[in-house]
Amino acid sequence: MEKKQYERPIIKSLNQGLMNKFGTRTEYMPVTHIDGVAVNELLQNYGSPLFVISERKIRENYRNAKRIFETRYPKVQFAWSYKTNYLNAVCNVFHQEGSWGEVVSRFEYEKALKNGVPGSKILFNGPDKMDDDLKVAIQNDSPIHIDHLDELYRLIEISNDMDANPRVAIRVNMDTGIYPMWDRFGFNYENGQAWDAINKIMANGRLRLVGLHCHIGTFMLAPSAYGIAASKMSELALQIKNRYGKIISYIDMGGGFASKNTLKGSYGLGADSVPEISQYAEAITSALLNAGFDNEELPYLYLETGRALIDDAGYLLGSVISNKRLSDGRRATIMDFGVNIMFTSFWYDHKISPAQEFGHHTEDCVLYGPLCMNIDVIRENVTLPPLKAGDHVVVHNVGAYNITQSMQFIALRPAVVMIDMKGQPHVIKRSEQLSTLEEGEVVPDYLSKFSL
Amino acid sequence: MKIRKNIAISDSGFLFNPSTGDSFSINPIGHEIVQMIQNEKSEIEIIDALTADYAIDKNTVEKDLYDFINMLKTHKLIE
Numbered sequence A: 001m002e003k004k005q006y007e008r009p010i011i012k013s014l015n016q017g018l019m020n021k022f023g024t025r026t027e028y029m030p031v032t033h034i035d036g037v038a039v040n041e042l043l044q045n046y047g048s049p050l051f052v053i054s055e056r057k058i059r060e061n062y063r064n065a066k067r068i069f070e071t072r073y074p075k076v077q078f079a080w081s082y083k084t085n086y087l088n089a090v091c092n093v094f095h096q097e098g099s100w101g102e103v104v105s106r107f108e109y110e111k112a113l114k115n116g117v118p119g120s121k122i123l124f125n126g127p128d129k130m131d132d133d134l135k136v137a138i139q140n141d142s143p144i145h146i147d148h149l150d151e152l153y154r155l156i157e158i159s160n161d162m163d164a165n166p167r168v169a170i171r172v173n174m175d176t177g178i179y180p181m182w183d184r185f186g187f188n189y190e191n192g193q194a195w196d197a198i199n200k201i202m203a204n205g206r207l208r209l210v211g212l213h214c215h216i217g218t219f220m221l222a223p224s225a226y227g228i229a230a231s232k233m234s235e236l237a238l239q240i241k242n243r244y245g246k247i248i249s250y251i252d253m254g255g256g257f258a259s260k261n262t263l264k265g266s267y268g269l270g271a272d273s274v275p276e277i278s279q280y281a282e283a284i285t286s287a288l289l290n291a292g293f294d295n296e297e298l299p300y301l302y303l304e305t306g307r308a309l310i311d312d313a314g315y316l317l318g319s320v321i322s323n324k325r326l327s328d329g330r331r332a333t334i335m336d337f338g339v340n341i342m343f344t345s346f347w348y349d350h351k352i353s354p355a356q357e358f359g360h361h362t363e364d365c366v367l368y369g370p371l372c373m374n375i376d377v378i379r380e381n382v383t384l385p386p387l388k389a390g391d392h393v394v395v396h397n398v399g400a401y402n403i404t405q406s407m408q409f410i411a412l413r414p415a416v417v418m419i420d421m422k423g424q425p426h427v428i429k430r431s432e433q434l435s436t437l438e439e440g441e442v443v444p445d446y447l448s449k450f451s452l
Numbered sequence B: 001m002k003i004r005k006n007i008a009i010s011d012s013g014f015l016f017n018p019s020t021g022d023s024f025s026i027n028p029i030g031h032e033i034v035q036m037i038q039n040e041k042s043e044i045e046i047i048d049a050l051t052a053d054y055a056i057d058k059n060t061v062e063k064d065l066y067d068f069i070n071m072l073k074t075h076k077l078i079e
């Protein structure tokens, strides 16, 4: 007789579970396939843990966002925010779709160039551009988004030396009614800094002021804030036109649209409670359209949307190492991935699904990573079926910032696989080896030998 | 090891403790174990019965059984 499939015995108190502070039924529905490829097979072929990216989902997200903006506004250009996920394969999917590049460091800039993005279509942001970075950006005709006065002066000097007239924008920060206000980057609108910077650029004449840039925050839950920001940006652009007769060719609204993740401490699941892209689009485009631009002088709308385009295209597959009972009776499950490769678990309650079928009984548990440190918590409380060592799970919405912010601590970083439009997996980043880590290491001769 | 006398157990795997008003759900295998405890099976007998019926190794069953029994104790369902 064939033996029955085993499931760990569980008992669950119904008194606590009822109000459901732990999650909903959909959270523990098994996810056995991603874009038609079996999770078990992926783990078998590429090892556990494993990042998986759905090319289909990226393209869908991009086309959807593009359509939503383009049906509301005639001149829209997306620029892929490299820091959100700068695996070349991922960037190139965006570039194939027509997205430019947005970078905040020299190495990102080099990556974009190497990927084949023309210099003139790489927006160079960030507070930390070195002289040489500025020179290269000038040579390549990349729009340089100036973050602070020191950079402004430096850029004028360098441009004088090179006898060049680079295209620039200034980054503007402002009060959009949200707290905390991001006033660390760029020039403030309300206190006149932004206008001062504009006057300096115009009076000096060396730099060509072509755009205005802002990035008002991250995971913004209030679309209205974008409306306020777009109005203030338009106001500045019109002031420039009035004062100097100069037409600003683009307004860059940065990134910050919320993804489908659930912020820690928020009620309701992210997927149900975050604004739709159309709400952001409506706020931004109606502000621009109502600002008073002449029709033929409408600025381009640039968008540096990151997480909202990639988060739900990324999955982390992993395996259960062990189960424990904590001293207070709660169940703890130890996974083979932790905050080392899931940095975003510090601020999101990531949705986690089992990758195999279970009965309908569930348990509340704490999910820990494998690191030897107390902060290595993936979910403080989550409802899952009884997982046993070796079982697999799928973590959702990890496409943004996890790969770029991952740390190499204790464990080597895992491979990344992209599933193409035909359901074919491709390794787009190999898993790290010891040799990857030691590549830059040098042991001085006198330390090369010892006897124990 | 005995299930407390007044605990009500339904066929579908619900437990009710009338003296505290607490109710619990158990999955089918948990239900089987509770029934074996009611039938005064020892832990060793339970482990043998489960490994005979299910595709699972003895170590895992043993570890899970002790954990389960501990939870029954925590919830004051066995004495």
Ligand SMILES: Cc1ncc(COP(=O)(O)O)c(C=O)c1O
Pocket (backbone or CB within 6 Å): A081, A084, A102, A125, A215, A217, A218, A219, A254, A255, A256, A257, A304, A305, A306, A307, A308, A400
């Ligand atoms: C200047 C700039 N643009 C775009 C982004 C992308 O933001 P998000 O991923 O929240 O859309 C960021 C992220 O911090 C940023 O700093």
